[in-house]
Amino acid sequence: MMVLPKVYVALDCQTQEEADNLVSKLPAGKVGLKVGKELFTAIGPDWVKKQVAQGFSVFLDLKFHDIPNTVAKAVTSAAKMGVDIVNVHASGGTEMMSAAKDALKPFEKPPLLIAVTVLTSMSDADLAEVGIQLTAEQQVLKLAKLAHQSGLDGVVCSAQEAKMLKSSIGTSFKLVTPGIRPANSAAGDQKRVMTPAEAIEAGVDYMVIGRPITQAGDPTAAITEILSSIGE
Structure with missing residues (x-):
């Protein structure tokens, strides 16, 4: 199994100049880069390939959610870029997730394929608004189990759900968590947060940290x- 950095820096940038400036201050090898919709839509796959070539581990956070064939082709394109983590929405269902996993089988070193369960900005009330009567925690567990059944490597979740997921699904099931905030920083728009040390103790494998770094x-x-607080 490939050894990936514990911390992925969220590059919430809108221009290549801004992204290049930020990446120039980050140590390749010690941290990875999380490239989301905002940056990817602005500057595209060539920039991502360049970061991979420079030694950065990249988590391509595009949360694919479409018909199975389309998602399978999308994760194939991501794997060809050389990224280490790619994600889909678990709410796309087992057929979609299984198709995505199968699409990565031809690759010698496929990226980790993880599923998004419930966005960390969503509360129980937000879920009820869209017709989901389960609590956020119950919905996370339900979707995580579907992802596991579909052969995925893990899920994106809140650190607060980590212990529950590790005990329910197993320690080899990888957990990637946003909403990580060092003790002295603001929560921002995240509603379910935890410090880096608390997250690792809870069983989180990889954490996404944005504003406290950027x-x-x-x-x-x-x-x-942050790395010293988690013994890295």
């Missing part, structure tokens, strides 16, 4: 402090 006066120092 908006720090010294991003490198912020990373060093």
Whole structure:
């Protein structure tokens, strides 16, 4: 199994200049890059390939959710870019997730394929609004089990659900968590948050951290402090 960095920095940028400036302050090998819809839509796959070539592990966070054939082709394209983690929405169902997993079988070193369960910005009330009568925690567990049945490597979840998922599904099932905030930083728009040390203790495998690093006066120092807090 490939060894990936514990921390992925969320590159919430809209221009290549902004992204390049931020990446220049980050240590390749020690942290990975999380490229989401905002940045990918702005500057595309060539920029991602360049970061991979420069030694960065990339989590391509595009949350594919479509008919099975389309999602299978999308994750194939992601794998060809050389990214290490790619994700789909678990709410797309087992047929879609299984098709995505099967599409990665021809690759010698396929990326981790993980599923998004419930967005960390969503509360129980938000779920009820769209017709889901389960609590956020119950829905996370239901979708995580579907992802596991479909052969996926893990899920994106809140760190607060990590212990439940590890005990219910097993320790080899990877957990990737946004909403991680060092003790001295603001929660922002995340509703279910945890510190890096708490997250690792709860069983989180990889954490996505944005503003506490990207908006720090010294991003490198912020990373060093976070890595030391989790014994890296």
